Amino acid sequence: MPSPAPDQKMNPRSPPPAAAIRNARVAVREKWSNHMEFLCSCIGNSVGLGNLWRFPYVAYKNGGAAFLVPYIIINMLVGRPIYYLELLLGQFSSSGPLGAFRLSPMFQGNAFSMMWGAFITTIYYQVVLTYAFLYLFHSFKRPLPWSDCFKWWGATPEGCYRRSPEHGSGQRLCDNVRRNLVAAGLNDTGAEHLVAVSYMNRTVLVSQNEYSARFAGCLNANASSTEAFYNDYVLNVSPRIEDAGELQSSLLICYGLCWTLIFLAIFKGIQVSGKVALITATAPYFMLGVMLLRGITLPGASIGLRYLLLPRWEALFDGRVWAAATEQVFYSLSIGTGGLVLYGSFQEFRADMHGSVRIICIMDFMTSAFASLVIFSVLGNLARTLDVPIEEVVSAGPGLAFITYPEALALLTFPNLWSVLFFTMLFMLGIDSQMANCEFVIKSVQDLFPPLEGRRETLIVGWAYGMDRFCFDVAFMTGRCPSYYFLSAIKYVSPVVLGTFLVYTLVTLPRSTVGDYVLPIWADGYGWVVIIAVARVVQCGNDWWRALSPDSDWGPYETKYRARYFVQLEESGIAELYYPIDKDTRSAGGAFRSPMGRNPAIN
Known part of the structure; x- marks a missing residue:
């Protein structure tokens, strides 16, 4: 394959494509x-x-x-x-995906899917940044809010417990005791006094003495202080996806501050x-x-x-x-x-x-x-x-x-x-x-x-x-x-x-989940609707070759390289694989023409 040097001089017998120079883009793209x-x-x-x-x-x-x-x-x-x-691709075309994927019009929808995906990602990422910003703000408080079940952020003895070095191994949750009993499959049907213990739609029978011994000193709270702070105070999670919940003012303020920082970083x-x-x-x-x-x-x-x-x-x-x-x-x-x-x-x-x-x-x-x-x-x-x-x-x-x-x-x-x-x-x-x-x-x-x-x-x-x-x-x-x-x-x-x-x-x-909560089918379906690529319809008739071939004006963005590129592309013989040479046009000093009937330099 011919590989002409980048600074190769043009053949004087092959004049520069005048139309390419005339129609070349003159806008200057910012550089690092x-x-x-x-x-x-x-x-x-x-x-x-x-x-x-x-x-x-x-x-x-x-x-x-x-x-x-x-x-x-x-x-x-x-x-x-x-x-x-x-x-x-970005360096050669001096453009983002929307311009770069003009190298094959049939697949230009990929650029739109990237754009849509980036838009969805910014929404998700901004929320995560908001959480981090809020936690950073609370990190300056002494003691740390999530280090214990403090009443000021809504913790209750029934829903929150503190895991500590003093009680790390001895701190038992009643919910874990139920889970272990059901998992063990204990069924003491011979006892005189039986107690039913249920967990996740399963039930076992244990004796009264066994029940008292197992549940002695356990905590009915179902979340540690860090879990309760995140789920109940920061997010205020609703029990079901159908429940929208309430607007969190602290998150809203941090969300706005994060967008302000992003704006200041990219507006220039x-x-x-x-x-x-x-x-x-x-x-x-x-x-x-x-x-x-x-x-x-x-x-x-x-x-x-x-x-x-x-x-x-x-x-x-x-x-x-x-x-x-x-x-x-x-x-x-x-x-x-x-x-x-x-x-x-x-x-x-x-x-x-x-x-x-x-x-x-x-x-x-x-x-x-x-x-x-x-x-x-x-x-x-x-x-x-x-x-x-x-x-x-x-x-x-x-x-x-x-x-x-x-x-x-x-x-x-x-x-x-x-x-x-x-x-x-x-x-x-x-x-x-x-x-x-x-x-x-x-x-x-x-x-x-x-x-x-x-x-x-x-x-x-x-x-x-x-x-x-x-x-x-x-x-x-x-x-x-x-x-x-x-x-x-x-x-x-x-x-x-x-x-x-x-x-x-x-x-x-797998099915989508949030913690132990399995999202309903309609939520999964909505997720698929969101990620479907936005496609651009490129009309090329029934000509698959035209749909797969690069646009006739595909090439470097900058004027000083654009004209030289089309000349060397024609001299190398590669252009004939994509755009049949129009001899009449060439003899008149123009550039080769594509099957679309446009000059390859027309933007």
């Missing part, structure tokens, strides 16, 4: 002020809440240290190549958000380091670290472990969300991002690893302090961030200090990803209305667009074609791995 802002913005976009509250639990549940084997393999064969691909574009990322992407590592040093020196830290790091090699033969690794790679790197294409579009056209991608992926993995050590060292201390098995304190998602970990921090010396550090770190990790989502949605709306100013990607670029054309584009832009490792991963490995993962996920998809 320096490479460090680009690097920190990408790290901030990829390193987020999933590294802190999801990866540790996923690794623990899927083989411990053995989980790193499928995670690293999927990261190398699928995650890193697609990450690089998205950045290259990347010229401001890039500088914000220099702080929000680096400060969490300092906090993570401080908490790691404290965590591994706590009594009982070895208990948690042993459960995390002890490899269970048999897990490697379980398909669910590989599916979990694939899901975590995409979740962690923020692949397929549109933010990477957007950030790549702000990069200089000639910049080589191969080394940057390697750094970003390594930083993402190291963050997940260090976060796991921080989380499980503190959870090990919590299990030792309360004298309970570590399985009882391990959780994931919001339950880890707002229930389990705050409880562990409340038992440390200087609990306010550690709580402030933790929730500041949580907020900074989340705000980076939120800035990327918001910028993507805003830029997409501006692309749709100029006056306002993953999986499928591999199939589109690898097969529909074609690797020859893609190699030509990258060589024109950076001076070299991507490696065979990258090309093979994009064209063959990634589609096979992701196709298998998609089928497996659809077959094993």
Whole structure:
């Protein structure tokens, strides 16, 4: 395949495509002020809440240290190549997904699905940021509100109890006693006085003496102070999804403050958000380091670290472990969300991002690893302090961030200090990803209305667009074609791995739950309606080739590269594979014409 050098001079016998120069876009797209802002913005976009509250639990549940084997393999064969691909698409087109996916009009709906997904994600992420902001505010109060059942936030003796070092092992809940009796299947039908004990629609009969002995001193409260604070005070959870509940004024205020901070960070574009990322992407590592040093020196830290790091090699033969690794790679790197294409579009056209991608992926993995050590060292201390098995304190998602970990921090010396550090770190990790989502949605709306100013990607670029054309584009832009490792991963490995993962996920998809509450069928159906991609209808008649081929004006955004690109594309012979040359037009000094009858430079 011909690979002309980026600075190759035009053949004087082949005049520059006058129409291309005449119709080229002249708007100047903003660029990163320096490479460090680009690097920190990408790290901030990829390193987020999933590294802190999801990866540790996923690794623990899927083989411990053995989980790193499928995670690293999927990261190398699928995650890193697609990450690089998205950045290259944005860099070459100097536009977000709506412009980048014009390389294959049939699949341009992917860009709209990314935009819709980013919009939905901003709603969810903003709520999580609101929780973190509210907890950060309460972290300055002494004592910490969730450290005990205080009346000022609505705790009652009937619904709340305090887990403490003095009563960790002896503090028994009546609900747990019922569960254990039913699970044991005790039925003392020979006793004279029987008592029925029910749990989860199951009932057993025990003697009066057995009942009195089992339930002596147990607590009827059904939630610890951290659980009650989160569910009853912060969220005021309603008993059913059909009940909307009441508006929480404290959450509303924090929600508005968080949106104000997001606005101040992005209203001037990347010229401001890039500088914000220099702080929000680096400060969490300092906090993570401080908490790691404290965590591994706590009594009982070895208990948690042993459960995390002890490899269970048999897990490697379980398909669910590989599916979990694939899901975590995409979740962690923020692949397929549109933010990477957007950030790549702000990069200089000639910049080589191969080394940057390697750094970003390594930083993402190291963050997940260090976060796991921080989380499980503190959870090990919590299990030792309360004298309970570590399985009882391990959780994931919001339950880890707002229930389990705050409880562990409340038992440390200087609990306010550690709580402030933790929730500041949580907020900074989340705000980076939120800035990327918001910028993507805003830029997409501006692309749709100029006056306002993953999986499928591999199939589109690898097969529909074609690797020859893609190699030509990258060589024109950076001076070299991507490696065979990258090309093979994009064209063959990634589609096979992701196709298998998609089928497996659809077959094993469970019902949605919130804690122990199983959502009704209609709620699951509504969720599917929300995630359906918004498709753009591209009319190409019955010509499948036209639908799969890039738009006739697909090429570099900037004028100084645009004209040269079309000339070299024609001279290389690749253009004839997509657009038959109109000899009459060429002899008149024009550019080649596409089957659509438009000049390839018409925007």
